[in-house]
Amino acid sequence: MTTRKLVFTDTSLCTGCKACSVACKAWNDLPPEKTDFVTSYQVQKETTAKTWTYISFHEKFANGKMTMRMFKHQCYHCADPSCMKACSSDAIYKTESGYTLIDHDKCIGCGYCVSSCPWEVPMVDPETKKSYKCTGCIDRVENGMLPACAFTCQPGAIQFGEYNEMIKKARIRLAEVLEFYPNANLYGEKLMGGTNYVYLLLDKPDTYGLPKNPSTPWSLTLWKSVIHPLGGVAIGAAALAVIAGVASNAALGNYRAKKENAENSHMEGGE
Amino acid sequence: MEPTFKKSDKIFRFTVGERVAHWSHAISFFILLFTGLGMISMFFRPAVGIVGGIDVARNIHRVVAVLFVVVFVVNLFIGEGGRNVRAWVREILAFDKKDLAHFMIFPFEFFGLHRPYPPQGKFNGGEKFNSALMITGMVCLVITGFMMWFPTAIPRVILQWAYPAHAGFALLLTAVLLAHLYLSLLHPDSNQALKGMFNGYVPAKFAYEHYEKWYYKVKSEENVKEQAKREIAADG
Known part of the structure; x- marks a missing residue:
């Protein structure tokens, strides 16, 4: 039996090297895209159908000192994902290991998931007309390998393991970090039913441009x-009213009266 | 005093333009409903296989939607028919006491029980309510539909509300459509109205019984015309 996994990203260790983004593209066979200057070291504004993970950079200047906050964006693999609720084609599903996946045979690219995700992660590829996002490297992790990003992460900021163990680890690390960063917190554990990607943030979520309560x-x-469901009830009620209408008109003899009328006027030579 | 009618007495009710408005809406509504059902529930998804699958259905949905809007709007500005369709909208907005009185007894009429109601104009209270729902619903469906067609051009929050609005109005109007089909096809009294949507004429007796105010208006207009004709003939 597969058990729930967790990717714990300790942003206190992140150096912003973006190797995770490159490793993701390498393993998932995603082509490079034209990048833009967003801010300082950041060249991606959002996840796209071909870029499933990127690092955002947030500069902070306080007490004459410059600090940089880094955050790795990708699908958070919610336990209760709104993309799955929105999907028109039953194409989005959960695995036992806790990942949220898109079945591209079923996906029709309607884009309902795109507008429903509180983090705006999934994107529809205009060419293939299918929705894409991070798969959590399901093909690797269910075969005993690390996800590509965790495998490549040089400072060991992206850590992968069994859910319960990793959560414990995250809490211990939070206690350590809190000493130096009083605003540090764990992000994701309680969001959207509990995400499969949990972060140690050094500052409040909005510092990173993240929604506090997605x-x-x-x-x-x-x-x-x-x-x-209400629409179904309304249509059902209308159908019942029609049947009741026909039945009551028949019971009242309205159909017969009409027919007799027509016959009478026929005999009178009305038409 | 109640006028007497021969079976063959007819009265002109709908111009070509009004019938074009009705049937362009009717036909496109059925196509849009069928192609849209595959998106609203996986239960109906296999049915759209008839037109070649959900991708084809979605394209048909868009083409028919555009055709409907173009035909309906252009028709709105052509000749007498267009004028009458515009007058129909104005009449709905002028919903008054006599309309309300008809609307209140409408449930009785629906099930074949008769209750007296004040003389009605060209459209009775029930029809005005149905028309108001249809117009509001179709305008919302068209607007939200175009938003869903170009999701990247629309602010996220608005788009998020466009989806439920589109589904909600589609389902509501489908329920209304069922009642409309019953009244036009299966109801022993009101199904006389259907003739008007084919050749424009309804039986005079039906018009008198259901739209007394309108009936006398048409009759008096006819009299004025005939009077004028006679005068011209006399002058000539």
């Missing part, structure tokens, strides 16, 4: 849990 959009819950 959640399933209200509109999505309304859409899939209220409007769809």
